[in-house]
Amino acid sequence: MSGLVTSSSSLKEFFRELLLEAAARQRVALGESTEFYLVNLLAEFAATDKLFSRDAEGRRDHEPLAELYHRALQQERDERIRTLRRLGDVSLYKVGFFSGALQQGMVGPDYYIQMGGAAYGQVAELVPPGGFTGVYRELCDKFRSLVEVLEEISARGLVSAGPAGALRVYESWARTGSDTLERVLVDAGWVPRKSSLAN
């Protein structure tokens, strides 16, 4: 992420630009409120360590999604909304920005996509009608597309940070064949356009 954020004077404006560009390239239409929600999410996670929870000694810790979900089931409505929203946020961010690492883990990206999408869907049903209902419904419905948008933002940041980052994106692309990553690599000159590929 360092390559993405160091030159930005306004983190939110910076992410807004990246989000709109990537969403347009991937033809993902977003409501204004959803766009606002996502920009805030990206800026907060990038600027702070909100992705992590803290253990009893204050150490940074990844809270398993299943644990968050289990906790949500036992909570009252307002707390449940907060926990489910966090479940959606963490899933979206992790699967968007760290899908390469997730593919080597115990559970793959699909697990995060299902958990995150379902969590936003439940939030949409729990929040009072109007207000943010539409945002959570959109986040639920477009979760998989949003993962690809975030994946592209992450990949472009890595590629622009230098060859080590570009090679990481290249490895992910070689493993997954992702069209999104291929487009990023082609745009940056790391992979020739198919028409110019020599044998």
Place this chain on the structure above:
Amino acid sequence: MPTDAADFPLVGRLQAHLEAIYGFRCEARAEAFVVVDAEVAALLGGTGRAPEELLVLEARGGLELALYLAPALRERMERYDASPLGSVLEGDLDGYCQVTEGVSHFLYVAHTAHYERTVSLLELEAQAEVDKFVVCLLHRWGEGVAGWSRELLGRLFDRVAYQPRLSVEERWRYEEANRLSRRFCVRLMGHVASRRLDKLLGDLRYAYRLGAEAKLRHFAHGG
């Protein structure tokens, strides 16, 4: 090994770059082993004849390492801390290659120690020459990389000068490392011209993992 150069970010970036090229991650981080004080380096066995030197001590059944990087070298590189890393290629290719060589030595010794292999000095030098070439090469991977690779071959392998203070044995080692690694890098040029990153990385990773004699044979003849 204590460090007094925590603010030498280029070392960490170069290690990440080499690890990405060779497809592994080394638990030991070179920046934690950097020494910039010449007196400390001398106490650890450094000769002080080069701006970068990997200091190795076999002790208690293990290896102790320190990576000496001269303060002047750090100062030269500091001006690029805030710039895109690629700008150092135009500004100070020589300094960049010196730091790369130190990090290459550190990483290669740590990697081979992990597999309990011994390392010859010739193997170490030859690998560092390849590392310098490919690290610089990948900064400009894309359109025009074939021209850049030819320029690098000339600058890193052909237009080289050796320190007059080298012993006969040292001189032979550097010249031989240059000859062997050059042959290997010339063989890589086909992948560069066709921009086949998959094949380039495949060849580099295969050679990196070969043992000492096999590696030198491979560099020289491809077999």
